[in-house]
Amino acid sequence: MNVALPPIMISSGFLPTGSLVESLTHLSNEVASVEKLPFVQFRNISTMIRRIKLLSSLFEDIREINSPLPPSSILCLTELFSVIQRVKLLIQGCKDGSSLWGLTQTEFLSNQFHVLVKEMGGALDILPLSLLNLSTDTREQVQLLHRQAKRVDLLVDPRELQKREELLQIMTSNNQMNSRDKGSVDFVKVREVLSCIGLRSQLDYEEEISKLEAEAEKQAGTGGLFVVSIINNLISLVTYSKSVIFIDRDKEEIKKNFKQRSANRNQDVSSSSRSVLSNIPDEFRCPISLDLMKDPVIVSSGHTYDRNSIAEWINSGHQTCPKSGQRLIHMALIPNYALKSLVHQWCQDNNVPLIDDSSSSKFDRSSSMSKLSEKGIDHKSATKAAMDTVKMTAEFLVGKLAMGSPEVQRQAAYELRLLAKTGMGNRRIIAEAGAIPFLVTLLSSTDPKIQENAVTAMLNLSILENNKTLIMSAGSIDSIINVLESGKTMEARENAAATIYSLSIINDCTVTIGTRPRAFSALVGLLREGTSTGKKDAASALFNLSVNKANKESVVVAGAVPLLVEMLMDDKAGITDDALALLALLLGCSDGLEEIRKSRVLVPLLIDLLRFGSTKGKENSITLLLGLCKDGGEEVARRLLVNPRSVPSLQSLSANGSLKSPKKS
8 A cells, every 4th residue: 555645736826815725624624524544554644633623723714814815824825735635645545445555564654644744844834823813722723733743753553563563473474385384374363463453344354355456456567576476465364364254154064074074084085075175265266277276376467376377378378467468577476375375274174185196186287296396496405495485585576677666676686686696596596587688678777776786686697607698698798788888887887897707708608799899998998997896807807708819809909908008007906917817818819919019118017027926927927028029029038138137037937936937937
């Protein structure tokens, strides 16, 4: 019940004073006369109504004033008109909406009331009480209201928080799928919680289910699949609770008789089971097969189906929801754990087998396929529970990426970024949930944080080798290069470079990236402008790309050589070894050798690095010197010989260097 509170548009010329005051009087009386307040947000609503009643006295007094009103008072009244209209909408939303959903959103709704009270206080700031001919009582009431509104604190009813916690505990106990001995629903507790928010009769339960269904339909386009799945879980809980709490006497008697007959081993169990199966509650039947849903899942439209049935539907080429006809914007199947738990409990209560049983071949196939599906995802994981949790989380987040607002997408991309940061299993599951195509789309976002989170999530996913191919197949490379060239933040650009480095480990990826010359220019640009980490990522990516001979010329043409030589003189850059390794690799290209020979400062630098560099740095320095001296490098050799430090450095390296160094020396 995310009640939207849009500002009420008032024309710049304002309403005529008489009409404005009349409208305020009528509107405040409407709010003040609200009856049968909802149980959720009762304290905030009742307190707000008292404030509106105080304002109605002000409007009555102003209506009786014959003289023109000061301009500031007209502005104040206009603002109050906007505030009271939004108060009316918010109260009406709480009354007409789902009580359970309102309970889960208690902080959000409380904050909405708090914002409106603050706006009310802001409007009263500009009310010139001294210029208005008001009664003493009205003046004092308005002054008191003004003071209270300015210092009001956020009011979140602790009783509502407690009831919400109890509700969440009930839902959590239903969703515990990790243990064979699943806890049953405490319907005494359920009845107590629902009664506290006004659900006491069977009609109340049915109306609540309708309101939850309406909320799910509304949230499907704005709140994302994660929110819809929560609402569906609430619908399942209320539906099953209704069937248990308000069961007819005849059904109760049948249930007792059935249990007594089941206790007798000589009873024909199979015939009893068939009788029970014919009485499956409608909410537990798959809309496709009309059979009991033993593994219910939610699709992007918000509807629930049995996994096997909807998977067969999708695999046969359909891309729409069978029930609504709505196009499925993604194919993720979100487990409906709450409904699954309720189905399992119903099966236990009615002795319907949950595992393979020869007496019911139809359920045999469903259960068997479900078991095979579970085995198929139960690898590279410490426990199945951990795997299920990651899988469910990944599918929820992909739903957010697909259907959420920019704010929801920003958060979902950030959560996926964190989830993909550790564990190869996590990276595989996220990719299987269909995250990569959505992340590629978000690389083009104008929101800096969305773009940064998306490219970083892509980087983390690319660590898994199989994901590299999936990322390239999704047509991501041009989008990654765009971020590298002109990303909204430096971190986004640097992580794009790191992603290219990760992808370029695979030769096919290196070839594909090599066909984009601007990738090399962008990496050289980051080598020039980035932080120490960014420079290192750019140099590493250029090195990997240069392993492919066809790419070396592109690196040289992009202007990498002069910049790399410059990096050797920049201690703060911290990429001396990376720069040396890349320069040594570019020697294998004729254009690269020619460009390196043009540098007049390189030979002295290499001689110093022979003395003071790292082991790897010394080896690459000697490789560069050797390459420069070969094939017409007499001038380089002469410069090397006239330098007094070169011979001692070479002798030292020959004696103390790596296994390759003496031979090169």
